[in-house]
Amino acid sequence: MKIFIKKTYEELSKEAAEIVKKAIQAKPNLVLGLASGGTPQGCYQELSRMHKEEGLDFSQVICFSLDEYLELSFNDPNSYYHFYRENLLNHINIQFRNIHFPDGLVDNPTEFSAEYDKKIKEAGGIDLQLLGIGRDGHLGFNEPGTPLDARTHLAKLTNQTIEDNARFFGKKEYVPKFVITIGPQTIFEVKKILLLASGGNKADAVAKFIEGSITPQITASILQKHPDTIVILDEAAASKLKGKY
Numbered sequence: 001m002k003i004f005i006k007k008t009y010e011e012l013s014k015e016a017a018e019i020v021k022k023a024i025q026a027k028p029n030l031v032l033g034l035a036s037g038g039t040p041q042g043c044y045q046e047l048s049r050m051h052k053e054e055g056l057d058f059s060q061v062i063c064f065s066l067d068e069y070l071e072l073s074f075n076d077p078n079s080y081y082h083f084y085r086e087n088l089l090n091h092i093n094i095q096f097r098n099i100h101f102p103d104g105l106v107d108n109p110t111e112f113s114a115e116y117d118k119k120i121k122e123a124g125g126i127d128l129q130l131l132g133i134g135r136d137g138h139l140g141f142n143e144p145g146t147p148l149d150a151r152t153h154l155a156k157l158t159n160q161t162i163e164d165n166a167r168f169f170g171k172k173e174y175v176p177k178f179v180i181t182i183g184p185q186t187i188f189e190v191k192k193i194l195l196l197a198s199g200g201n202k203a204d205a206v207a208k209f210i211e212g213s214i215t216p217q218i219t220a221s222i223l224q225k226h227p228d229t230i231v232i233l234d235e236a237a238a239s240k241l242k243g244k245y
């Protein structure tokens with residue numbers, strides 16, 4: 001893992017967007033894995049600006065979403081599909097047919113999950129995956145205890161994640177309990193990973209996944225074995241690391 005520590009969230013977001021930009025310039029039909037949540041929003045804003053002001057071209061980019069809430073339709077304002085549209089997709093020239101999402105209304109999530117993995121393989125695999133990290137060390141919605149060899153699957157949110165995500169829903173009770181998420185193994189197979197973490201509330205999870213042991217209790221720890229992972233932190237998120245980076 002290569003670890004970079006930036007002073008602020010703004011610097012972190014700009015650095016992340018630069019890495020995505022360079023990847024698209026090197027491979028215009030990049031297969032890009034998108035992450036939801038508050039952390040990548042600054043990066044998406046910067047990518048939208050790069051498209052508008054610098055002509056960064058997304059016309060051949062293919063994207064896959066990391067996860068989606070079960071029982072929310074694409075049009076639901078709390079669905080991740082809606083999130084990505086608002087934060088990135090509506091602001092760039094990506095083609096609709098190149099956007100892939102788990103369907104929150106699917107009848108058979110298990111069958112759908114296997115199909116989703118197949119679709120990723122058929123696209124040639126994900127070239128670059130953006131990731132955040134949960135306070136419990138989760139990647140995607142791979143909560144503590146998820147087997148590290150799990151692929152895309154139906155997952156149950158922990159209470160802590162429900163509480164963390166209640167800010168998007170207004171009330172804890174409104175947060176769906178289940179999601180379809182890409183699994184740790186699916187993430188491990190991505191060619192290049194770009195994980196972002198910002199804020200003191202992520203400092204414990206960051207220290208554990210970088211410096212602790214590799215364990216299903218911290219699913220992000222699987223990245224210690226990944227051959228090409230970049231981690232960008234702000235100073236607050238890096239504050240509990242013991243090593244020098």
Ligand code: PGA
Nearest residue numbers: 037038039132133134140
């Ligand atoms: P956040 O979520 O970016 O909203 O903090 C990250 C995550 O849960 O993976």
